[in-house]
Amino acid sequence: MTATALSTDLYQLTMVAGHVAAERHERVTATFELFVRSLPPHRNFLVAAGLESVLDYVTHLSFDGDQIAWLRHSDELRAAPPAFFDYLRAFRFTGEIRAMREGTPVFPNEPMLQVTAPLAQAQLVETAILSLVNFQTSVASKAVRVVAAADGRPVMEFGARRAHGPDAALLAARAAYLAGCSSTSLVEAGRRFGIPLSGTMAHAWVQAGESETAAFEEYARLFGERSTLLLDTFDTEAAARAIVASGLRPGAVRLDSGDLLVLSRSVRAILDSGGLATTQIVASSDLDEFRIHGLLSAGAPIDAFGVGTSVVTSIDAPALGGVYKLVELNAGGVIRRVVKKSSAKATWPGRKQVWRYTERNSRDVIGLDGEPGFTGAAPLLEPVLHSGRRVAGDVTVGSARAWCARAVAALPETLRRIEHAPAYQVDQSPGLRDAIAEHGSAPPR
């Protein structure tokens, strides 16, 4: 969200300076593709996210005079040619981007975002694009699992305090909602993206009251049925009994510590026998998809879940290894497909398209761009930026969320479970196979 022109690695600038010095910075067009080499543990698929923030970044990218002056006087760029600073002064991103829609399930080696632009432009944007896509895709890919485990019950995301700073919290709230969470606690995300907000109360509210009951009463007086009263400041069951005795009718109560299976049952019984059968039980406390699945499998009478840390940091896979690799160069119409052959980090040549068959035998095919289409399969990379301008308007997170739900529902059922599933079938097209053979590159992993 807050990327600046300097939100980039130094080497992007030194390489751009080198391309300017060699006068190929705008003369050569490059295609870079963003993909992951393998799935993290406990992921049967990824959910693409981050595209909107990428488009926001590239369409606003420019250098101001202060930034250029600073670069010019830095030790690292003092050797750069004057033409480099002139180039930065006039810099605008004028290239093309094709990408999978946010919310699309994605598999290893499939380009999820593809930049075709003058070489220097395509190079410069690498760092911020990777950071935006890697992170948001991580969060969406974790959230979709937590939502699946909750089996139709609302999952409220409230992880801001454990996110990697306030801006990461904002990006995470959006990615989590996109992947199916029902709401966020982060007010800025509500305002910025129109995501529904939800909240309960903190222990400090209970502690600051004259008594626990007084604290509950004050809150319920103000917020009525919207109130979710927090039970575990002193003793969870005693608090539930106090609510019944007080005659309050809160919309929900929240369990935040202890054995959530045992407590949800005992609190449910206390509420039911006290005439509060419609008061819901919300559970939180370091929950993830496995704990939620365990609670529900054991029959815990929990109506909604509050999830924070595990989703906003994608805690079991906190860094997605998405890479952004040069695959094709075009110098005045002469096209050169390129590869790297680094041990365990090789790449496939050429500008690509990904095709998905969703009927019966679901599978994907990675092909070269321009190969004839595959009957019955849909292309996943869509043009989103043309000559530096957005092809369509902004995509709301609500529509991306609806698309995500449909696209995930179309996956084989085994992939949508939280247990490890056999790998989804992703084939190479004949054209891609030939191109790889020609370049002598071992297939990545």
Add this chain to the structure above:
Amino acid sequence: MTATALSTDLYQLTMVAGHVAAERHERVTATFELFVRSLPPHRNFLVAAGLESVLDYVTHLSFDGDQIAWLRHSDELRAAPPAFFDYLRAFRFTGEIRAMREGTPVFPNEPMLQVTAPLAQAQLVETAILSLVNFQTSVASKAVRVVAAADGRPVMEFGARRAHGPDAALLAARAAYLAGCSSTSLVEAGRRFGIPLSGTMAHAWVQAGESETAAFEEYARLFGERSTLLLDTFDTEAAARAIVASGLRPGAVRLDSGDLLVLSRSVRAILDSGGLATTQIVASSDLDEFRIHGLLSAGAPIDAFGVGTSVVTSIDAPALGGVYKLVELNAGGVIRRVVKKSSAKATWPGRKQVWRYTERNSRDVIGLDGEPGFTGAAPLLEPVLHSGRRVAGDVTVGSARAWCARAVAALPETLRRIEHAPAYQVDQSPGLRDAIAEHGSAPPR
């Protein structure tokens, strides 16, 4: 860095509305303390970080008219009293903050930051403060281990592409440098904080050249001795031989894949026999403290390390469980110490101070504020904000880094190793013990 007034959980606002309705929002003064309950795995201590960004946040915190209008019309706050919105309109943080200096080693249950302010103010800032401190402390606490493993060799942080967004990358670069990294690749961090920058080249540079040798030559022509040439685009040893044959004299070469021990030895031999004994070897590729320690223990001739993902995400402990808990209320001079008793999440009552003995038998004592000092021990919580204003000027990251190095060096040697060490001794003062006994709270954990 980019926290707004709405970078907060909804419940902070509903609780503030409740405090306003009960007219205790400014009448009651509260003290909240930020601490962790336990160390993450593979951490013998934490390194406090994030204070500067907290001070920036609280001293700039205010609500604008648009934000207030949005809140007033939200479903969640429609029930709040008009006085609440008036309160937000005039909101300024006028409280006190005491904190450990950035770079200070910190242990479980020790308050590293303490807010004493009118109840509503102290409540409202919880979310952003936790997010800022949890994240930056995570990164600093990981970086200090990586730096220790490198045993005096420079550690260049270049993790922006795997950070949780561009803003997290910026905060991470600062925290990593504070804890001893030698430089960052992130240009914005260089400009904003004065952190030394470093960079190498990407595979795409080599791929975009006429040949690998031509790419090396072009880069070295521009950046001379500052050049670090990347060897593994096609074949690491062949690239090293090509450099020798070309007569280039790069400052360094970089290994980024394959068996770094084997390759560092063979590349060192190629360079040495080619008259490039002063060309350094930089290694990267998913390095962390354990891999670096392993390489150096085996005698790998590596001069510097590039580290990204593991540091900027604190990958093995990506979410620090720092909490912000109410410990004391002061209503017109009547002081009430408070606790919560939640299972495994209990808290200790009262406003505290942490004392550190560094001579011979190093240990800390957590005491109540106002207890007589402990001879030979230094208090770690220092006043940094008074009546909403900074007590001293900004602290540069350079001075925090120097402080960190000294404070870490004063720790027992076993703690500074990357292996698990016996827990550092942290005692309760007699006054704190009495207060806990009085409140009947079990000690946390």
